[in-house]
Amino acid sequence: MDILVRQYEEKDAGDFLSMALDLWSDYDRQELNDLIAEARQKQFQILVAANKHDLIGFAMFSIREDYVEGASSSPTGYLEGIYVKPAFRKYGVARTLYEDGEKWVLSHGCIEIGSDTWTWNKGSQKFHVALGFKEEEILVHFIKEIESVKSKNH
Numbered sequence: 001m002d003i004l005v006r007q008y009e010e011k012d013a014g015d016f017l018s019m020a021l022d023l024w025s026d027y028d029r030q031e032l033n034d035l036i037a038e039a040r041q042k043q044f045q046i047l048v049a050a051n052k053h054d055l056i057g058f059a060m061f062s063i064r065e066d067y068v069e070g071a072s073s074s075p076t077g078y079l080e081g082i083y084v085k086p087a088f089r090k091y092g093v094a095r096t097l098y099e100d101g102e103k104w105v106l107s108h109g110c111i112e113i114g115s116d117t118w119t120w121n122k123g124s125q126k127f128h129v130a131l132g133f134k135e136e137e138i139l140v141h142f143i144k145e146i147e148s149v150k151s152k153n154h
Helices: 010-023 029-041 093-107 122-131 149-153
Strands: 004-007 044-050 055-064 076-084 113-115
Touching: 004 093, 010 029, 010 044, 010 055, 010 076, 029 044, 044 093, 055 093, 076 093, 093 122
Parallel strands: 076 113
Antiparallel strands: 004 044, 044 055, 055 076
């Protein structure tokens, strides 16, 4: 399978958004457009994979100056997200996207790269391990709705 990996271009917006909505289903189209605009202003790299006819995947990388779980250096590269359309999985597309992104991270002086995934996403966890990532920690987020001080006093 002939796959071309290249930087994201404006002409990719429609196909990219469709794939990104599959990956990040809790976002809406406008939020993803905002994310792309923000990414293009910062130290982000969006790579897309294409066959002869269509975009079939993407990977988004960043350079983080803030704390990255398990990292011993800063800045640290970060795999923000990676997606390959289901029909093109198991052909090495995601690995190729990742490897090209890792080169970009290295070119920015990073010696480590972090990533994350949901605890239920076993396929993603296997993918990360296959790339050489090691599990660092599991984080559980909590939220509690609270009443305002004013409503308690009345």
